[in-house]
Amino acid sequence: MLKKQQLYHQLKQDIQLQHWAAGQVLTQHQLARHYAVSRIVVRDAQHALMNEGWLVAHGKAGMQVPGFSAAEAEELCMLRLQLEPLALQHAVANMSYSQLGQAEDLLAYITASNSLAPYQRGELNWQFHHTLYQSCAKPHLLRLLAQLHQQVARYLGYQEQVQAYADTSAAEHAELLSLLRHGKSGLAVALLTRHIAEAGALLVQWLQKQQSA
Amino acid sequence: MLKKQQLYHQLKQDIQLQHWAAGQVLTQHQLARHYAVSRIVVRDAQHALMNEGWLVAHGKAGMQVPGFSAAEAEELCMLRLQLEPLALQHAVANMSYSQLGQAEDLLAYITASNSLAPYQRGELNWQFHHTLYQSCAKPHLLRLLAQLHQQVARYLGYQEQVQAYADTSAAEHAELLSLLRHGKSGLAVALLTRHIAEAGALLVQWLQKQQSA
């Protein structure tokens, strides 16, 4: 595998696991030394991660590990709320049973595997949603949503409460699939909207509690 | 100025001016030779432009100049339609008169300067809209909108009919500012929605005509 990709994944994971603390400034030299690769590789990975919100520019030198804020989480969830129901709406018309089946497989896998790293839970959750939206045939929209989920995923390593919500989430996912399978697209979109709003509210509330404590 | 930035702008402009034809595959060597810079610089510029839709990945080697399609334009406009009214809605509460003034200056400048390159018209149009949305304090939303406008701007070098719409557009911008200045935020949001929908429909129709011809 390409070193660039390796470092990209490693660095992303290390940020999510808070191996690199929020607020810390990471220089190319520093990372190149630490991961034993050349600065070129670091540069590429840094830029890729910056585009996804895992790093933010820090003046003219270095990139900073971003912190967490209830405001940012709220914004991200608002964007999800604005875009995902739209994606589902456009997707239902062209959705195939094969895709529904794929989503069901994913859901089963998620439900079966207890003790997933928060790192993977976010990825699997996005895969599930992505499967449902895929047939909307709107590549830009799908790309934006992938980015959004990436950025939300950054919070999942931070929020430990996720596990508590996992059951509710799985139940709603199952219901969503059921509605889709029976062609009740209007209800499905409504449920999805509620689902995203709920998850977002939970995350934001938790962050606000953290912030005030 | 940094060579990376220079090449970024130059290459973007050359793509919009169709110096590099749609569908063409651009390699690092090719561009490095042509613009007399090292491949490193080309790589950075290519990646930046890819993130903004000016280039698309092409297998494992080279990047391709994307073509134009009514479907893509429609998708981009749909996303604008979905997100920009939201931005304005959140912005009106915190909007300052200084910002309104800034927007008025921009509008005056756009109106005054006839014979703008399509290259700059798109940029100025975004600056105007951005000024109105800025106070929404939603950095991710603003970043998405900047990206979207970038991608729409790609079409403006292609669509020559833009000039004809310029007057209508300026008039609506002026009306929008007037509504905002008088605190009629609801009407302003409605007008913005119509404004984006109109511009989008015009672009899409024109592309469909081109496509069928």
Next chain:
DNA sequence: TTGACAAAAAATGTATACATTTTAAATTAG
């Protein structure tokens, strides 16, 4: 002590050289 200015250290930008991968071509077996 504080402030500005200069020098040194450190960081990123850039170019060149080399390694690896990918693509294309050419050759050969069927």
Next chain:
DNA sequence: CTAATTTAAAATGTATACATTTTTTGTCAA
């Protein structure tokens, strides 16, 4: 002649070396 395999060319990935920019440090004067 076709198809598969090998070989060469061309492209990208990566490392090192050098240039430029930025930051920091330290010095000196007010």
